[in-house]
Amino acid sequence: MTHLRFTIRDLLWLTLVVAVAIHGCRPGQRDMTDPLPPLADVESIEIDCDEPSSMGQPFKFVVPPEHWKNVLDALRPAFRDDNPAKWVWLGKATITRKAANPAMVFLFEVSEGPGAFAVGKKWEDRIYYRGGDSAKLKTAIESARSN
Numbered sequence: 001m002t003h004l005r006f007t008i009r010d011l012l013w014l015t016l017v018v019a020v021a022i023h024g025c026r027p028g029q030r031d032m033t034d035p036l037p038p039l040a041d042v043e044s045i046e047i048d049c050d051e052p053s054s055m056g057q058p059f060k061f062v063v064p065p066e067h068w069k070n071v072l073d074a075l076r077p078a079f080r081d082d083n084p085a086k087w088v089w090l091g092k093a094t095i096t097r098k099a100a101n102p103a104m105v106f107l108f109e110v111s112e113g114p115g116a117f118a119v120g121k122k123w124e125d126r127i128y129y130r131g132g133d134s135a136k137l138k139t140a141i142e143s144a145r146s147n
Helices: 008-023 065-073 134-145
Strands: 042-049 059-062 078-080 088-097 103-109 116-119 127-131
Touching (some): 042 134, 059 134, 088 134
Antiparallel strands (some): 088 103, 103 116
């Protein structure tokens, strides 16, 4: 009769192999999500930059419909960030939807990596995301504002 012997090292390797097999091996990859409404559901977008920022003095305006896609695309693709950093405040976008309550999107500026924003009406309800590109978002806002 043959007896199998396993060392602690053998068991650790086996545990690692099983964990990778169950959860997959996707280093650095995050699950993308889209918390923003589809373009077809948008009725209006209002942007309110109520504090001085890198975009200049405070301003508020309604985004012309021909600029909606560029503004929303500047926030995509996105993934949820459960440990948000202290990002620089840029402003707030109120997206009025045809089929639901308005979406409140809080816009932040980051200097490295994907852009950042949060969705939710109340502070405690906000979900934070990384996505899109801060520079493209600022360009889209400026373009829409100068129209």
